[in-house]
Amino acid sequence: MGLIKVSHLKPNMLVSTDVKDRNGRLLVAAGTRLTEKHIRIIKIWGVVEADIENASEKDDVPSEVEMVDPDICWAASEQVAKNFRFNDRENPVIAELFRISQERKAVEIARARDLGPQPQPAGSPSPRASRRNRAAQEINPQERWDRPFDHIRKLIRQDVRLTTLPAIFRRINEMIMKPSSSSRDIADLISKDTSLAARLLKLVNSSFYAYPARIESLSRAVSIVGTNQVRMLAFGIDVVAQFRNIPSEYINMDSFWRHSIACGVIARLIAATRNIQHTERLFLAGMLHDIGRLVVYHYTPQYAVDILKQARESEELLYCVEAEYLGADHTEIGGLLLQSWKLPQSLENSVRLHHTPCETQNGLEPAIVHVADVTAKALGIGSSGDLYVPPLVDEAWRQVGLSINSLDAIAEQTDRQLEETFQLFFK
Numbered sequence: 001m002g003l004i005k006v007s008h009l010k011p012n013m014l015v016s017t018d019v020k021d022r023n024g025r026l027l028v029a030a031g032t033r034l035t036e037k038h039i040r041i042i043k044i045w046g047v048v049e050a051d052i053e054n055a056s057e058k059d060d061v062p063s064e065v066e067m068v069d070p071d072i073c074w075a076a077s078e079q080v081a082k083n084f085r086f087n088d089r090e091n092p093v094i095a096e097l098f099r100i101s102q103e104r105k106a107v108e109i110a111r112a113r114d115l116g117p118q119p120q121p122a123g124s125p126s127p128r129a130s131r132r133n134r135a136a137q138e139i140n141p142q143e144r145w146d147r148p149f150d151h152i153r154k155l156i157r158q159d160v161r162l163t164t165l166p167a168i169f170r171r172i173n174e175m176i177m178k179p180s181s182s183s184r185d186i187a188d189l190i191s192k193d194t195s196l197a198a199r200l201l202k203l204v205n206s207s208f209y210a211y212p213a214r215i216e217s218l219s220r221a222v223s224i225v226g227t228n229q230v231r232m233l234a235f236g237i238d239v240v241a242q243f244r245n246i247p248s249e250y251i252n253m254d255s256f257w258r259h260s261i262a263c264g265v266i267a268r269l270i271a272a273t274r275n276i277q278h279t280e281r282l283f284l285a286g287m288l289h290d291i292g293r294l295v296v297y298h299y300t301p302q303y304a305v306d307i308l309k310q311a312r313e314s315e316e317l318l319y320c321v322e323a324e325y326l327g328a329d330h331t332e333i334g335g336l337l338l339q340s341w342k343l344p345q346s347l348e349n350s351v352r353l354h355h356t357p358c359e360t361q362n363g364l365e366p367a368i369v370h371v372a373d374v375t376a377k378a379l380g381i382g383s384s385g386d387l388y389v390p391p392l393v394d395e396a397w398r399q400v401g402l403s404i405n406s407l408d409a410i411a412e413q414t415d416r417q418l419e420e421t422f423q424l425f426f427k
């Protein structure tokens, strides 16, 4: 018998002690020979180690990072330390996130050295884009407002395109409200939007759900996933389409959505460990948490350029610069947008409070999105414009009730689900 890290499990290994999740639920019984599916289930539920019959040290093979040159590890540590400058590294949660982040950075540097010169890191505008940024700063100087947030609030109220709920979402909503409508009716409605239908089918068959059998029909997908979840996912797909045309000179949109989807995936993984029902709501809250920034990038790019520049020069947190410059930060703007879309209050709260999750009594969901956002940023997956890992609110971490040991498994699971989930929304 021997404990093996979950990342080192292989099919055919013999389990010698029951593998249970953190709530004591049996995942794989002692005496089972592991299959790929068992390993996937163990990982999904955040198990860190498993007891394996006849395991030897050679089974616990060194990971890629254990083979990286120590000089590279040191360089990675220096780079990552800058990203964590607004967090207390003595805090054990931050220390663990720092360790994971440093390991990932070390592997990234080692791979880049092996491959030669690489493209610019995600999130940094190209030199050409920077030149265009300077030009953008000169657009419409007469539009500068004393309190730019009033301008943005006016835009959210007045812009019909912005305030109109995506059409398919509205129609799905109407149908769900009718007591007589069935999964079949909702599937028929979705099937009229071929792109949405194809994405939903891909989604329910992806590792995001990890259903054992293939789901071939939309009505089966709707009945398995549930109408509320389908509505949320359809909404996410529509929102992405709504903000598709933001010019790349203001923000690297690929990087923006990678950060947002990573936050959604992590929020959903955390929600699953808390046995929260309808985890898609948490996925959507994570995916939309920084949407207020898209409003600024899309509708008032001249403000966005100034804010990003100021944040880089002053090395301040982006949301602090936003609050100073606009009179409100992206959480407030995102909250207003979701309010104008008349989305559920819980979703609006998660977006509005993701940097201040303890400002509400019923703060579990904002706390989950907060921890997911900090984790996504610490893992270095994309960026919505920030340079730094946002400060972790200790009380929110306690409320979420995650074990520090599960962060490694969450990082691994996020990597596993991210690319596939990203492709579903963007290809």
Ligand SMILES: [Fe+2]
Pocket: 289, 290, 319, 330, 354, 355, 373
């Ligand atoms: Fe944020």
Ligand SMILES: [Fe+2]
Pocket: 259, 263, 289, 290, 373, 384
């Ligand atoms: Fe974020």
